[in-house]
Amino acid sequence: IQMAQSPSTLSASVGDRVTITCRASQSISSWLAWYQQKPGKAPKLLIYKASTLQSGVPSRFSGSGSGTEFTLTINSLQPDDFAAYYCQQYHIYPDTFGQGTKLEIK
């Protein structure tokens, strides 16, 4: 299953609302996760099963979608949110990741 993530780069300001999209090449039901990664660090799980917020993740992060279309939304961007974001499908092996979105400060 291929995951098409967009945009590859996103420029935004503190306080903005941003949306990142992932499209699966076939239906994956809700078996989608979102990760945040900062330079030199391991990825961090933000959302699993498309819309369930991982414990400890701020509520400004939200996920939606099912089937083939998914979105990650970040409300009121904070300075700590500028990082790379990846989607991952885990419906069928091999798991696959999207190409990533780099969220930059405008």
Next chain:
Amino acid sequence: QVQLVESGGGVVQPGRSLRLTCAASGFTFSTYDIHWVRQAPGRGLEWVAAISSDGKNVHYADSVKGRFTLSRDNSKNTLYLQMNSLRKEDTAVYYCAKDYYALDTWGQGTLLTVSS
């Protein structure tokens, strides 16, 4: 606390072999599937392999199938990734990650460089 620690990375020549290790602590290792994910320098995440909690089911990415072997020793809380016939394109940071509603805990990664 829940922790995964990778080791075994280094510099190796193309065609040679290397074994990575992932040591787990702070949770009941034998009840979780574990994955390996890698990241080439400046690139995105690439899923590599996964093993079921009992070690009976293993899945691989096409890019490593036939060259990498994933195994685990639940008595030692340890995962092993045996990598043979290494290629330059295997150069990456390798992470192990615990599977609980997606990959909820990751190690810090170990760097493998394949170079002559």
